[in-house]
Amino acid sequence: MELWSIWLSGFVLIGLSLFATQRLPSQRKVPNFNQKSALDSRNLNITFFTAPKPFFGSTGTRQTLAVRSWLALSPHVTVVLFSQDPSVASFASGFHSRVLVDTDIDFTFLGTPFFHSMIAKSRSFPSNVSVILDPETIIISGFISTLNHAYDLDHDWLLVASSRNVSDFPFHLDESGNYWQRDNGKRMKIQELQDFLELNWQWNRCDTRMIMAWNSKEMPLHNGVLPPFLYGKGIHNNWIIHEALSSEFRSVFDASWSITSLHLNDDFDPVGKVSTALDIETRNWEHIGNSHIGALYGSFFYTEANYSSLPRLLKCGDQYVIIDTRENIVYPIGGSGPGNQWKEKILLSWLRKRTVSCIGGLKSLNRISDCSLKDQTKLSTPLELPFSLESLLSATADKNKTIVLTVAGYSYKDMLMSWVCRLRHLSVTNVLVCAIDQETYQFSILQGIPVFRDPLAPSNISFNDCHFGTKCFQRVTKVKSRIVLEIVKLGYNVLLSDVDVYWFKNPVPLLHSFGPTVLAAQSDEYNKQGPINLPRRLNSGFYYAHSDGPTISAMEKVVRHAATSGLSEQPSFYDMLCGEGGSNRVGDNKCVEPETNVTVYFLDRDLFPNGAYLDLWQKKNVRRACLKMGCFVIHNNWINGRLKKLERQVSSGLWQYDPSTRMCLHSWHSIKLILREH
Ligand SMILES: *[C@@H]1O[C@H](CO)[C@@H](O)[C@H](O)[C@H]1NC(C)=O
Ligand SMILES: *[C@@H]1O[C@H](CO)[C@@H](O)[C@H](O)[C@H]1NC(C)=O
Ligand SMILES: *[C@@H]1O[C@H](CO)[C@@H](O)[C@H](O)[C@H]1NC(C)=O
Numbered sequence: 297m298e299l300w301s302i303w304l305s306g307f308v309l310i311g312l313s314l315f316a317t318q319r320l321p322s323q324r325k326v327p328n329f330n331q332k333s334a335l336d337s338r339n340l341n342i343t344f345f346t347a348p349k350p351f352f353g354s355t356g357t358r359q360t361l362a363v364r365s366w367l368a369l370s371p372h373v374t375v376v377l378f379s380q381d382p383s384v385a386s387f388a389s390g391f392h393s394r395v396l397v398d399t400d401i402d403f404t405f406l407g408t409p410f411f412h413s414m415i416a417k418s419r420s421f422p423s424n425v426s427v428i429l430d431p432e433t434i435i436i437s438g439f440i441s442t443l444n445h446a447y448d449l450d451h452d453w454l455l456v457a458s459s460r461n462v463s464d465f466p467f468h469l470d471e472s473g474n475y476w477q478r479d480n481g482k483r484m485k486i487q488e489l490q491d492f493l494e495l496n497w498q499w500n501r502c503d504t505r506m507i508m509a510w511n512s513k514e515m516p517l518h519n520g521v522l523p524p525f526l527y528g529k530g531i532h533n534n535w536i537i538h539e540a541l542s543s544e545f546r547s548v549f550d551a552s553w554s555i556t557s558l559h560l561n562d563d564f565d566p567v568g569k570v571s572t573a574l575d576i577e578t579r580n581w582e583h584i585g586n587s588h589i590g591a592l593y594g595s596f597f598y599t600e601a602n603y604s605s606l607p608r609l610l611k612c613g614d615q616y617v618i619i620d621t622r623e624n625i626v627y628p629i630g631g632s633g634p635g636n637q638w639k640e641k642i643l644l645s646w647l648r649k650r651t652v653s654c655i656g657g658l659k660s661l662n663r664i665s666d667c668s669l670k671d672q673t674k675l676s677t678p679l680e681l682p683f684s685l686e687s688l689l690s691a692t693a694d695k696n697k698t699i700v701l702t703v704a705g706y707s708y709k710d711m712l713m714s715w716v717c718r719l720r721h722l723s724v725t726n727v728l729v730c731a732i733d734q735e736t737y738q739f740s741i742l743q744g745i746p747v748f749r750d751p752l753a754p755s756n757i758s759f760n761d762c763h764f765g766t767k768c769f770q771r772v773t774k775v776k777s778r779i780v781l782e783i784v785k786l787g788y789n790v791l792l793s794d795v796d797v798y799w800f801k802n803p804v805p806l807l808h809s810f811g812p813t814v815l816a817a818q819s820d821e822y823n824k825q826g827p828i829n830l831p832r833r834l835n836s837g838f839y840y841a842h843s844d845g846p847t848i849s850a851m852e853k854v855v856r857h858a859a860t861s862g863l864s865e866q867p868s869f870y871d872m873l874c875g876e877g878g879s880n881r882v883g884d885n886k887c888v889e890p891e892t893n894v895t896v897y898f899l900d901r902d903l904f905p906n907g908a909y910l911d912l913w914q915k916k917n918v919r920r921a922c923l924k925m926g927c928f929v930i931h932n933n934w935i936n937g938r939l940k941k942l943e944r945q946v947s948s949g950l951w952q953y954d955p956s957t958r959m960c961l962h963s964w965h966s967i968k969l970i971l972r973e974h
């Protein structure tokens with residue numbers, strides 16, 4: 297065997313030198329898609345994953361052609377589109393069960409899916425081969441046959457393939473979606489395609505356009521934890537290739553020469569560009585880019601320059617081979633012969649005839665259009681979203697101009713994420729986060745959360761034990777009323793919810809129904825019976841402030857009082873609105889502030905229980921106990937210490953975030969939650 301491979305590599309070298317003197321561009325054959333080997337009848341189940349843009353204009357046309365080209369490859373192809381856009385759902389509905397839309401992964405608040413979430417989700421689909429690719433990549437030929445041969449390898453693998461970019465493609469798929477034809481209805485001939493590609497063979501190695509395919513076995517693609525890359529914003533494929541190689545879980549091949557794929561250039565097309573305010577902001581978001589994210593996580597990448605050193609999987613004549621140019625070795629794969637001897641014989645005679653042309657084909661690598669990573673992996677500017685508070689409000693508020701606000705510091709970042717994930721799960725999208733420090737701000741951006749920084753927040757605020765009763769806690773809580781006031785003044789209703797309030801269902805419609813001049817707040821009353829509006833029983837960690845003149849005046853009183861008080865803001869709420877000692881109490885569950893006539897409504901303790909009520913947190917099944925009472929939320933308060941609070945929430949199962957993968961928990965996860973504490 298060794299002798300044999302030395303012989304072969306000698307031949308490859310001869311081939312290379314022959315090539316130098318004798319260029320044979322016309323030998324860049326398109327794989328012949330009429331001939332099928334035995335492997336080709338295997339009918340592997342293949343799932344394509346991508347995240348399309350909305351199906352409008354020319355982008356929509358190109359994406360439609362691409363998806364149809366994948367479905368045309370084999371009846372065993374299924375397509376999964378990650379998107380929350382209604383146009384994608386309506387596109388998919390035209391293909392019955394062959395095209396699925398998946399919304400159950402992590403998206404940024406602007407609707408860009410997270411790549412790590414896509415990769416994780418892809419593992420939950422049963423299929424033989426998984427493919428991830430750009431939504432505009434059209435696959436013409438060679439794909440199925442290449443996969444069938446790669447599937448024959450005795451090692452797990454990852455294939456990458458570049459596509460070429462063309463300015464126009466004169467063929468389209470017929471009605472049935474099975475054949476490529478010209479506009480005049482004539483079927484495309486192989487020669488025609490070859491002639492066309494001969495003229496247009498500029499390669500594009502930009503990583504987002506790359507096709508990645510792998511056999512879907514237990515073995516993961518990579519070892520490390522994926523940084524929270526945004527899909528389609530560059531370099532995530534380079535990261536995967538680098539990690540797949542360095543983890544040695546899989547063999548990585550470049551199959552660009554055996555798969556014919558292309559994408560149409562994105563010409564300027566005014567019809568295709570829908571320019572909404574959000575679009576403009578989406579473009580702003582793009583300046584962050586994955587290179588920035590990668591740099592933050594100190595990630596390593598497989599650079600453009602390295603592609604030429606990947607072993608290549610290609611077809612010469614009827615034989616698939618892997619050529620490792622660094623080692624000058626050729627391995628045959630597949631073939632239906634009775635054994636190695638046969639393979640060898642065929643291969644040798646084949647090699648005599650074909651090596652020159654195969655190596656000739658490889659040389660087209662020189663024609664690669666470069667999109668170098670060189671400048672991309674620098675950390676130039678600080679990570680920042682270009683949104684003002686006003687633009688975030690208008691982008692996220694619901695149609696009643698209501699937003700759900702939380703204020704958080706870095707020591708509670710995991711709890712913040714769990715809270716955000718829970719609201720995403722409940723499809724509550726009008727969420728806004730106020731970060732009281734730079735770390736929380738950056739963390740939130742990386743998690744796709746609409747976040748702004750409180751410019752007035754005290755800078756020294758996020759140390760470990762910022763819990764109830766501490767000086768830090770008092771300062772943090774005072775940020776909250778100030779921010780709520782600012783937003784209510786801008787004309788938005790605010791539901792303030794601390795991150796330790798677990799939501800069972802969305803309370804906004806109920807709270808909104810109280811109308812103007814009513815401030816609805818959670819009661820901290822722990823007794824089962826009796827009034828819930830007794831002195832200092834107002835919990836300022838969960839309340840709804842309607843945007844109107846009297847409420848603004850009432851909030852101003854609270855903020856003014858809190859600013860000079862040595863206590864947290866919570867007593868200020870009660871004392872200013874209900875009067876010291878409860879002098880403004882009305883009935884068992886209200887107060888009326890006499891100067892503004894604002895009513896403080898204490899929320900039903902069965903529907904909005906605090907952490908002490910009925911010892912709910914001590915119940916074996918907290919969720920079931922709460923749901924039985926009809927809870928909207930439960931507050932994880934009345935417990936001292938951040939760690940205890942965290943443990944109580946995680947162990948009760950009212951937890952929705954996995955810090956080790958940087959993803960929200962989804963039903964398709966099977967993750968053992970390990971909270972690492974310092
Ligand atoms: C592909 O999936 C179908 C339906 O799940 C199954 O019947 C078939 O055996 C699968 N094909 C292969 C090659 O595993
Ligand atoms: C393809 O996958 C199915 C289940 O997903 C499995 O039963 C089948 O054996 C696989 N086929 C091959 C050829 O590995
Ligand atoms: C391919 O794309 C590059 C850059 O996007 C462009 O400069 C080039 O003209 C394109 N090639 C063809 C054949 O359209």
Ligand SMILES: *[C@@H]1O[C@H](CO)[C@@H](O)[C@H](O)[C@H]1NC(C)=O
Nearest residue numbers: 541598599600601602603605
């Ligand atoms: C990638 O390319 C760089 C620069 O050409 C080189 O230093 C590095 O060793 C290469 N890495 C691999 C894995 O080939």
Ligand SMILES: *[C@@H]1O[C@H](CO)[C@@H](O)[C@H](O)[C@H]1NC(C)=O
Nearest residue numbers: 755756757758759760767768
């Ligand atoms: C920040 O607060 C901590 C805890 O109170 C304190 O030890 C530290 O000295 C403070 N740092 C600054 C710069 O004020």
Ligand SMILES: *[C@@H]1O[C@H](CO)[C@@H](O)[C@H](O)[C@H]1NC(C)=O
Nearest residue numbers: 694695696698804805808809
């Ligand atoms: C908006 O207000 C209307 C009228 O009060 C109410 O019916 C609706 O549920 C509210 N929508 C939301 C999302 O709260």
Ligand SMILES: *[C@@H]1O[C@H](CO)[C@@H](O)[C@H](O)[C@H]1NC(C)=O
Nearest residue numbers: 846888889890891892893894
């Ligand atoms: C508050 O209500 C009382 C009685 O209804 C009324 O006399 C008073 O003018 C109101 N005050 C304000 C500020 O609206």
